[in-house]
Amino acid sequence: MHDKTLTELAAALSAGEFSSRELTEHLLARIERHDGALNSFITVTAEQALAAADAADAARARGEAGPLPGLPLALKDIFCTRGVKTSCGSRMLDNFTAPYDAGVVEKLADAGTVSLGKTNMDEFAMGSSNENSFFGPVKNPWDLGAVPGGSSGGSAAAVAAGLVPAALGTDTGGSIRQPAAFCGITGLKPTYGRVSRYGMIAYASSLDQAGPMARSAADCAHLLGVLAGHDLRDSTSVARGVPDYAADLDAPLSGLKIGLPREYFGDGLSPEVEGAVREAVKVYESLGASVREVSLPHTHYAIPAYYVIAPAEASSNLSRYDGVRFGHRCEDPADLMDLYKRTRAEGFGEEVKRRILIGTHTLSEGFFDAYYKKAQKVRRLIRQDFLDAFDEVDVLMGPASPTPAFDLGAKKDPVSMYLQDIYTIAINLAGIPGISVPAGFANGRPVGLQILGTHFAEARLLNVAHQFQQATDWHLRRPALAEETA
């Protein structure tokens, strides 16, 4: 059962090959058996999952099933779930049980899905390796000595390991696409505003976006159809109709114009990754696409601009964790200042503190214009780079990450970690959608091909990704862990 895609599982469930309860029990057993090594879940909600599976089976029997009836999935622990611990990978929220469901959690439940639990992540979504979690690092199912990527590392690893067919992630600077690439799965970051952020714990509000992580582009299309849409509770969500993302998956690619950004194939790109990406592009050519080189001239400003804007927003977003109303509170505070200082010193990890400090500094009087305002100007230039490129081509392609998954503990210096996101970060600054699809291996570790489109071009991206997956089988490769039958 666990080797099937969501689409296949949906067919098997409706054909009565097995029930949602049987599927859920099987996956819960796999989590029990394998997650000790992977650490991809922070909280497994077995009881609620079985109840939801029974409800889905009953609804199916009555002929009232939703669009994704009885299909199991997992939620990154950044989404608020009523009555379930929502930690955001932090000690600060280790004791926090959300009193409400995030908008996307409601939508997934209404669609009939069964949540198996909350997946591990870098603390407050800050990280590219999932080593910044209070609950310990997640291991890459392809190689337990390697990182799964981050910050949605738990979601990526759980899907790759066959613990769950799909999971929800969030992407602020690459946090869906890079772990998807590292773990050999498909991950889509939608256009900013496409999916509601209500109930998704904020890291950098103007960049955060939730999206699906699954085994195929088709699965992502079905999930996005459920996730997308306007939410009155999120003023930045866009009031725009939701197309049937699965409708055009099979559209032929002849005439597709692909741009390869020159800046995405430069220094620092591993030759193995570059080789895999160029092979993938050849596949597209064989499908009738034309390829040309394009330029995104402000690319090298993306990381500096991001590391001004995201920490600035984060420093403000994380001010609410003060020990007054919820979350961690230090023991026996002497006075108010002591309460604040020790609560936050104890509750936050090192990387979170680093970004709060950076953000506090860049917003300070005398620095605001030089950092924050300048970064916003750069952001507009980066966005314009993409819009100009999309005047010439339909999609852009390149690597999702300069290297395949690196070893646990390999990147000690924060800046070298930040450079991991060199190909993903500009996409968030521009607000455009991007998808990472498996495109081969480098030294036995998966490589991701990143495909980018203009704002709200998700249907096109999914079609382009799906066609690749019809022509190749990289997305069907499974780590040994997932090949086991139990």
Place this chain on the structure above:
Amino acid sequence: MQWETVIGLEVHVQLATRSKIFSGASTAFGAEPNTQACAVDLGLPGVLPVLNEQAVAMAVQFGLGIHAEIPEVSVFDRKNYFYPDLPKGYQTSQMYHPIVGPGEVEITLEDGSTKAVRVHHAHLEEDAGKSLHEDFHGMTGIDLNRAGTPLLEIVSEPDMRSAKEAAAYLKAIHSIVTYLGISDGNMAEGSMRCDVNVSVRPRGETTFGTRAEIKNVNSFRFVERAIEYEVERQIELLEAGGEVVQETRLYDPEADETRSMRTKEEANDYRYFPCPDLLPVVLDQAYVDHLRDNLPELPAAKRARFQDELGLSAYDAGVLSASRAMAEYFERVKAVCGDAKQAANWVQGELSGALNREGLAIADSPVSADQLGELIARVKDDTISGKAAKQVFQALWHGEGESADAIIETKGLKQVTDTGAIEAMIDQVIADSPAQVAQYRDAEPEKRGKMIGYFVGQVMKASRGTANPQQVNALLKEKLDALC
């Protein structure tokens, strides 16, 4: 040395929206602590603000009311600081692009003269909760019911030159916001609070002195007293060769003094930046025009109209336009009775006297404007005498009848104007008073005028006050003189 005082005010007006500025929780005052704070107000992880359209409309109405520029785009910013009653660790406010641009408020001084005070801008923001320091045995309680209540902060230019001007400005703002119905203006419940910036400089000097900011003053009287104290303090300091320190001070009404809270060096760096959770507010011209077209007449315009069109004195016009409730009451009375001056006299005389005696607001008057208008109309059409009218008013006040007419009817106060009936009463009185008639007849003609009073009194008594006194007087004179 002659000193000049320079004052600028930041007035926080709580807007009378039903729900909070960024959440659906109620804004009603006085509920049990923390019962009117939802997930958004508590700043729970993952929540997002959604702007209350009513608050935007009210802010724009205020802007239009002070003839301010209304920028097409305004933006919410975050003001970052830690405080236990500030749930998110930042206040959502408007720093760089406020919703209301420069405008002007006309104030009326005690001598009846007017002065324009410029408003720098007004912006929308959310209120914080309250820290409760009593009843927690050394700990502090937090009540977040008020957190997220919409505030309009109105920032004046440093245009005021005395405590009286500052108080007059505050009253003018109070009058405008209550006229517009955008705030209940209840200062005791904190619906209007102000921060006062005060400095002094030698008269003739054009640069400003160093200012002190007095925080959170919440009554007209305290504003005056706080400024008076602060001005005196600064002048004494300067005359003793000292310097005024730029700082935040607190006014203590009990001690009637201001005390230092924090100096500039201790001031927070609020790290303002645009709130990424809220889109810029874009107002299209049609929306602004619609609000402008539906704006009620504001106090300054009303005062001018009362003077120019109704012929009221500057004083009467000022009193009757001071509050929307007062102006509406007066205008209704005037409409019913058809006489602005009589309406003004009654509202300011008999009615205000009775209200003051019982400590009632005009909105709670037991005598409605319709009732009072009808009562005045009955005096004007000679149905009752002025004296009887006061009786009718008292009866209305005590709820003894539904209307002036009903009371006139039941109490038999209708003035008798039938000449025949009055003549009959006069004849009777003359017949019953031979001695007085004889005195009258024997008196010098120039003294008779005074003596007629006795007869008038007798006739009025006989008519139980219902005879028209002018008529009685004229007829008596005619009949008595015929006897001479």
